Amino acid sequence: MTIECGELVYKIYRALTHGLTPLIHLHLRWRKLRGREHPLRWRERLGRPSLRRPPGPLIWFHAVSLGEGMAAIPVIKCCVERRSDVAVLMTTTTTSAFEVIKNQLPSDVIYQFAPLDIPTAMDAFLGYWKPNAVILLESELWPNLIMSAARNGITLTLLNGRMSNKSFQIWSHPAILPLIRLMLSKFSLILPLSTKQGIHFQLLQAPPFIINFSGDLKYAIDDFGILEVEKRIQEDLQMQLAHRKVWMASSIHKAEEDVILRAHNMLKQIHPDIVTIIVPRQPQHGREIAVKLQKEGVLVALRSRHDKLTPGTNIYVVDSLGELRDFYRLTPIAVVGGSFLPGSAGHNISEAAATGCAVLTGHHIGHFSHMALEMQRLNPLSVLQISGEKLVDAVTELLCNDEILEARRTAAKQAYHALSSGIVENVWRQLHFHIFHKSMPGIKVEVQRT
Numbered sequence: 001m002t003i004e005c006g007e008l009v010y011k012i013y014r015a016l017t018h019g020l021t022p023l024i025h026l027h028l029r030w031r032k033l034r035g036r037e038h039p040l041r042w043r044e045r046l047g048r049p050s051l052r053r054p055p056g057p058l059i060w061f062h063a064v065s066l067g068e069g070m071a072a073i074p075v076i077k078c079c080v081e082r083r084s085d086v087a088v089l090m091t092t093t094t095t096s097a098f099e100v101i102k103n104q105l106p107s108d109v110i111y112q113f114a115p116l117d118i119p120t121a122m123d124a125f126l127g128y129w130k131p132n133a134v135i136l137l138e139s140e141l142w143p144n145l146i147m148s149a150a151r152n153g154i155t156l157t158l159l160n161g162r163m164s165n166k167s168f169q170i171w172s173h174p175a176i177l178p179l180i181r182l183m184l185s186k187f188s189l190i191l192p193l194s195t196k197q198g199i200h201f202q203l204l205q206a207p208p209f210i211i212n213f214s215g216d217l218k219y220a221i222d223d224f225g226i227l228e229v230e231k232r233i234q235e236d237l238q239m240q241l242a243h244r245k246v247w248m249a250s251s252i253h254k255a256e257e258d259v260i261l262r263a264h265n266m267l268k269q270i271h272p273d274i275v276t277i278i279v280p281r282q283p284q285h286g287r288e289i290a291v292k293l294q295k296e297g298v299l300v301a302l303r304s305r306h307d308k309l310t311p312g313t314n315i316y317v318v319d320s321l322g323e324l325r326d327f328y329r330l331t332p333i334a335v336v337g338g339s340f341l342p343g344s345a346g347h348n349i350s351e352a353a354a355t356g357c358a359v360l361t362g363h364h365i366g367h368f369s370h371m372a373l374e375m376q377r378l379n380p381l382s383v384l385q386i387s388g389e390k391l392v393d394a395v396t397e398l399l400c401n402d403e404i405l406e407a408r409r410t411a412a413k414q415a416y417h418a419l420s421s422g423i424v425e426n427v428w429r430q431l432h433f434h435i436f437h438k439s440m441p442g443i444k445v446e447v448q449r450t
Contacts, residue, residue, distance in 0.1 A: 006182030013143050013179065017118045024118055038095055044113035047124030051110055058087040058129060059435065062114055062145075063137035066097040066321070067348060071160060071217040072137050073104055074424045075431070080106045082428070083436070089129055091115075096282075100322035117142040126152060133435045137217075138193070139163050143183060150186035155435055157189040159427065160217045162197045162367050164345065171204055181205040189434040191427065193217070194370040214427045216371060219350050219420035233306065234326055237316075240309040241275060241330060245399050248277040248357075250324060251347040252337030257289050259340050259388040266392045268314060271399060275309060277331060279318040281338060281347075286319030328355040332405060333398050336361040340388045349375070349383060353416035358398055358408035360384045360391070378418055381411035 017024075028045055031037045041050055061076055063069040069092045079088055090105060091114035092098055102111055115121040122144045133155040134145070139162055149156055163171065171180040184190070184206035192198040193216045201211055247267075249260040257278065264276040280286040283304075290300045293315060301307035303318040318327055328334055334352035338344050339362030346365025349372060353359050363385055365372060375382040386394050398405045 003182060003185075006178035009176070009179040010143055010147055010182060014119055014147075017144060018120075021118050021120055024116060028116070036095065038098060038113065041113055045116050045121065047115040047121035047128070049112065049125075049128050051112065053129055054087045054110075056085065056087060057132045058089055059133045059135065060089045060091065060129065060131035061135045061137070062091045062140055063097070064114075064140055065092060065094045066100055067218065068092075068137040068140075068160070069097045069101045070104070070221045072135075073101070074220045075135075075159070075217065075427055076109060077106060078424055078428045079431075080109065082432075086132075089131065096321055103322070115145075117144045119144055119148075122148050126154070133157065135159060135431070139167065141180070141183060143179065146183045146186055156187045157191075157431060157434060158187055159191050159431075161190050161192040161201060162194070163200055164366060168200050168204075177204070189430060191430065193367070196370060197367070212430055214430060215419070215423040216350075216374075217423060217427065218348050218371070219416065220423045221348070221351060234330070237309070238330055243273075244309075245271045245274040246277065246331045247274070247333040247335065247395055247399070248279065248327060248331040249335045249337055250279040250328070250352065251281050252278065252285075253281055253341070253344065254285060256337050256340050257285075259391065260335070260337070261293075263388075263391045263395065264315065267395060267399070270396060273314075274399075275314055275316060277316045277318065277327060279324060279327060283319040283321060286317045290317045290319070325351055325355060328352050328357055331357060332409060333358050333395060334360070335391065335395070339363065339365045340391075350416050350420070353382065353412035354420075356409050356413045358384075358405055359412045360386060360394055363387060374419055375412070375415040378415040379411040381408050382415035383412065384408070 028037060028042065032039065032042045037045065044050055059079065061072050063072050072090070076088055076090060079086065087110065089110045089112065091112050092101060093114050098113065105111055115125040126148055131154055134149050134157070136156070136158050138160045146156060170176060181204060184201065184204060187206070187210055190201055190206055190211050191214050192201060192211065198211050198213065202208060252260060260276065260278060267274050278286070278289060280289065290302050293300045298315065299310070299313040301309050301313050301316045303320050309316060328351060334357035336347050336349050336352060336359065338347045342364060344362065344364040344366070346361065346368035349359050349361055349368060353375065359382065361372065361383065372383045372385060384394060398408065
């Protein structure tokens, strides 16, 4: 009865998404005109390929955006190195992820935009690529994707599985619960990123035997190389910062710049030569901040213009993607944003810890709270959570006390190394067993259409 109820809810969902397909197509074209979809490759979102499928078995990795995609890359590299007989397809949804990840993947990995979760797009995508296994990252639980893959005998796994409290409440609704129960029953393996997330999946009635733990893949994000030209720019900037006090606010969201700039102005009264590096989550936001400050008569150096930090310039705005870790290397103090305003959900603090920054973040960090707690359990000095009102005091203490600063930097790096050790190997071991031992790669998968 439970399975039948789930099937009924799914049929309703499939019918609705099928009926809305013309409107979704129009919306996709509108997004393309607004620059929110790739101008040349937007048709991939409709399941239309732009590359040829290689012969033989194929594994499909899917992540929604940049953070999840970067977390998948170490596992993808492991797959490419150890199973050269298997082709790898990677998809993401956002253009920001595409622009960064396309330069970080192994050259033989196929990279496409993910299809929309409408029947025509998903059937076309699966019918062309015929994956033997689908590896989803984090919260990409789409009914048409999951049910179509299961219907065609494709192995499903979920890495770094998570859902927000809001999503959990939605899936737990009596009208929706049968659908998520049915969807989760189609997975061979779920690797939640924390115990709390594992409990969420159990409460949504995922089969207990498919839930295992291996650690958070975001600890294992690769330290990618830097191009020679960019390396020279970084070295030049490092020289400009050599004799000045420096701190950085990374991944900040709209309206958070007010918190950061207020802190900057107060810190400048104590340290007139201070440099505040601001790295907004979106590059366009960085340009908006620079324009606003310049209208107020503030000298601003902008990354995209390769501006120099001339005397009197105290703010450096990074309006680019994929360089966050490079800028973490230039500062001893990293304040990780997306965390100071109610409703925020935080960002990956481990990247700052990996480069040896003293790590600060706000209290509104969503599912990243488990990462902060894990690091704090290993060493209470590894992460400091503060409110926007206390930010100036915290940064001032670090800038004025070398002993405390060094203690926090060391604690963050040690915690990161302890938590990142062996994660990729653990994930690969479980994937290899569930995919290559159970799904029998090489068997042709014919896509059924309904």
